[in-house]
Amino acid sequence: MSGEQSNLSIQDEISAAILQVLHDAHSQLNCDIPTSLTLERPKNRDHGDYATSIALALSKPSGIAPRKIAEIIVAGLQVRNDIAALEIAGPGFVNITLDKSSQGGVIANILTAGKSFGYGNKLNGIAINLEFISANPTGPLHLGHTRWAAVGDALGRVLSAAGAKVTREFYINDRGVQMDKFGASLQSAALGEPRPEDGYHGAYIDDLSKEIVASNPAVLKLSGEEQTFAFRDIGYKLQLAQQQSVLDKFGTRFDVWFSEKSLYDNGFFMHCQEVLKSKGHVFEDGGAIWLRTTDFGDDKDRVMVKSDGSMAYFASDSAYYISKRERGFEICIYMLGADHHGYTGRLKALAACNGDDPEYNVEILIGQMVKIMEGGEEVKLSKRAGTIITLEELVEKVGVDAARYTLIRYPVDTPMVMDVDILRSRTNENPVYYVQYAHARICAVLRNATDIGIKYGADLIHPELLVHERERELIGALGEFPRVVAGAAELREPHRVARYVEELAGVYHRFYADCRVLPLGDETPSELHSARATLCSATAQVIANGLDLLGVSAPEKM
């Protein structure tokens, strides 16, 4: 935690000042004053460094002409010495141009905070359970899982950066008939028999069965069901380990690997059923035990215990949710594939049945489908047929950074198309290279600066020298980062960080083209060189921090 001073950016100070001015004019305005206000960054540079349209918004409730309100704001801000110019434009926009020297504060903040620049306290202390991927341990992770592997991990990082206490959790579906089918498939593969029709058919089953036999030759001596279970259990361990290893290489980290099976240990499920029963939403019908989720808007009630006494999948869902709540998580985030969006209703209703607030305690993010193109054609995905693109294959094709970055830079509710050919080619058709290149470029400049004895650092900012339009743009963009991170966390949209970092890279490239950083030839090193090099190092820091939140590397050389 840094002190109050450094947490308050220049735009926060000014927006607070504007709110204060409006409050002071309350008797005149005679309407509700908003509690917070975000300064906009106008696209058009002629409109200053920041702008606000609050005067237009307050015009109606106060019954006062917008330009009149703008005048009040401008009058109230005149006294500030960190503002160079104030202008009322159009129907009542207030355009603010910062004083040169006040812009330097951003650079100082970045250099002081270093790796933690951008981190904030918007979600301070909130215990969040972030569940993602949650694949069956019966095969490799495929493309749908991969989207969440990247986005879920990035969201975890972003939420943590906003101060939340995040636990990343992978729910292992290690129970039920699909596990037995898995065991039977492995068994038949090992024995050279035809696979069960409803079993798993991918080529990996052959490999896995060989691995099982090689490491545990004794399985061949077993027979019948005993042998099926042995294949199932050993295969499960190996397959899970394979998933874990792939995710580890992908840079996706989990705090908890939660076994579905464990929900039935030590009577935990019975406990959950009692909890729900005590809240009055459990009933029996046709020999089955149900949860009356229709009490809270679900389409139909859900079976927990089937009439034959076996557990329905929803039994596990219920127990798992209660486990999360009993472990102290305030917010449970579920990241589900589009083919599971029908879950929203029942999960929200489940929370309500437990006496929780479904709007607050449960959040469900639905990730739309990912298509993959190669050679101009869509690669069809079919797990049963075994022609799947796995996470591992994708990484082999395009590398971790390109795969992660591409998956993260789109909002998850957009269906997306990944073109392997483009991602494979190392050109800036792939935005990740554009961003990484900016970072590497800065590092090269700074290496050269050091070589020729140009110093840079927090005591050499010289904001009064950084007056070039490109410099001001760059400083302004750097100052946006904390706000972007906070917004990404609050809206659960890590792609905002990616888009920001692309924007920042672009601003830097333009700065680089127009503003020579290091002395030319035998030119004498000046304070401007140091100031620009310092600005470069601040930029590198922010790009690195942004990429780090995405789990993408920031190379020093390319």
Next chain:
RNA sequence: GCGCCUGUAGCUCAGUCGGAUAGAGCAACCGCCUUCUAAGCGGUAGGCCGCAGGUUCGAUUCCUGCCAGGCGCGCCA
């Protein structure tokens, strides 16, 4: 039939409480390396923001209806 998501430039897509002339990358065309990484920069061209209404000072954004596409709607997991 019901529900969720999507529809913005030739392509892939951004666009947070409604804001000023709707953006980026790629593809096309024209320029820029005798000195910091050209994986870069500048410029030109490219748009009925799916369609139709509504709300208002103002709508790509909010509301309603429609059209098109994707995905779901088990005592499966």
